[in-house]
Amino acid sequence: MFNEIGLTHALLLAALMVGLYRVRAWLPGSGLRAWHQRHLFGFTQARWPRVFLLELTEVALAGVFVLVGGAKLIGHPDMIALFHDIGVGQWLRYVTGAVEVTGAALLVIPFMSGASAVLLGGVTIIATLTELFVLHRPPVAALTCLSGHTFVAWARISGRHRAWLHSGGSIVPVRAVHRVPKAGALNAR
Numbered sequence: 001m002f003n004e005i006g007l008t009h010a011l012l013l014a015a016l017m018v019g020l021y022r023v024r025a026w027l028p029g030s031g032l033r034a035w036h037q038r039h040l041f042g043f044t045q046a047r048w049p050r051v052f053l054l055e056l057t058e059v060a061l062a063g064v065f066v067l068v069g070g071a072k073l074i075g076h077p078d079m080i081a082l083f084h085d086i087g088v089g090q091w092l093r094y095v096t097g098a099v100e101v102t103g104a105a106l107l108v109i110p111f112m113s114g115a116s117a118v119l120l121g122g123v124t125i126i127a128t129l130t131e132l133f134v135l136h137r138p139p140v141a142a143l144t145c146l147s148g149h150t151f152v153a154w155a156r157i158s159g160r161h162r163a164w165l166h167s168g169g170s171i172v173p174v175r176a177v178h179r180v181p182k183a184g185a186l187n188a189r
Helices: 007-026 031-036 047-075 077-086 090-108 109-135 140-157 160-165 185-186
Strands: none
Touching: 007 047, 007 090, 007 109, 047 077, 047 090, 047 109, 077 090, 077 140, 090 109, 109 140, 140 160
């Protein structure tokens, strides 16, 4: 990808992730919204670390793919050189960049993130094979992203994320639960 990833790239990715996190927490169906409001609900045994890991993985992948896809679309010199080395042509850089940015945007939307993870996972598989067989270098970054996409696709498409949220049983708000007096307390009146 980039020859040198410096502090500027890391700060840009962190700022992008914070912005995407805020957008994601605002959207309906987000585990982040439920996580922030967990004290209002009666599912105290929900598996919040898993939900938070899923949401964090989705936001991180979206941030990475916005940056990488955006670099392809604006014509970053490293991306131009990469696609020149591949030998297919610069048209593929534009197509790949558009798919990556679109997939990153869909990854932020909770009900679209499973399908987006599958789409971006396919792009990442092609990138992995290109790294191995065309460029002859280890595909460490591509395999890292692929493992993240696999986790997101598995959790979202299988519905596992809903089971993590509601594993405590009831999803009735705590404020709506009425206390029933003990049997002896009714006779005491």
